[in-house]
Amino acid sequence: MAAELILIGMGPGNIQGMTVEALEAAKSADIRRYEAYTALWSDSDLEELEEKIGEIDRIMRPEVENPKDLLELASEKVVALLIVGDPLQATTHVDLQLQAEEMGVSCRVIHGISITNLVTGAIGLSNYRFGRQTTLTYPYQGWIATSPLEVVAVNRAQGLHTLVLLDLDPTGEGVGNQRPMQPADIVQSINSMAKKMLVSDREVEDDTTFELMKREACIDLLSCLDSLSLVLCTDMGTNNQRISLHSISTLANAEEGGMHCLVIPAKLGEIESRALARWSKV
Secondary structure (H helix, E strand, O other): OOOEEEEEEOEOOOHHHOOHHHHHHHHHOOEEEEEOOOOOOOHHHHHHHHHHHOOOEEEOHHHHHOOHHHHHHHOOOEEEEEEOEOOOOOHHHHHHHHHHHHOOOOEEEEOOOOHHHHHHHHHOOOHHHEOOOEEEOOOEOOEOOOHHHHHHHHHHHOOOEEEEEEOOOOOOOOOOOOOOOOHHHHHHHHHHHHHHHHHHOOOOOOOOHHHHHHHHHHHHHHHOHHHOOEEEEEOOOOOOOEEEEEOHHHHOOOOOOOOEEEEEOOOOOHHHHHHHHHHHHO
């Protein structure tokens, strides 16, 4: 088999969610690497996969963002880079694909199920009514980003739902010791962002229609934050999958899990409202 780099989508969280093509490609590769900083499988599921396809070595952010060693290996051998979800959902992996092309290294992609196309239908909201996604982060060295709440606010103002992905690295360095956000972390992060937005009360720097709309949208969001509906999606695509409907006050006490994400709905249609009501009974 000719030397190449194969970006393999592992799916959301266990071996049953991988395609046959993905499993066969990973098993036949000379070298297998598991990218373990954008999303994670449980240790037990990773061990099950290793028993089926062979030894897997974990790599972190530096090895993927500066992939000289990885691409040199792939110029001589078949290297499988295993990525949770779909390989090209993260810009980091698109950049890796482009760098491989620049170095003359063949790069093949095997797609997998992504959280972005799994969650919307699973909770019962229309896929056509989702706006821009965002990622809720831990505060790094005291810095609190407010942009995630701004994205939610603008989406809601346009009648669009928001998929909120969650940070899994409190250090922000991407080198290990990950601790995926749990419900209490989500509440703390949202409240910290809201507090910063309230006290800043800054003037609009650009008087474009969009900037004025964003400011009004943020004011509206902050005024109703306590009553906002939040859909917590836990360990999606696995046997431990859970979906539950919360407010800020109840979310902190929600059951913990492996990997979560959050959906913040805008105004609901009739069917969407009935669909979401199911999760308040969980």
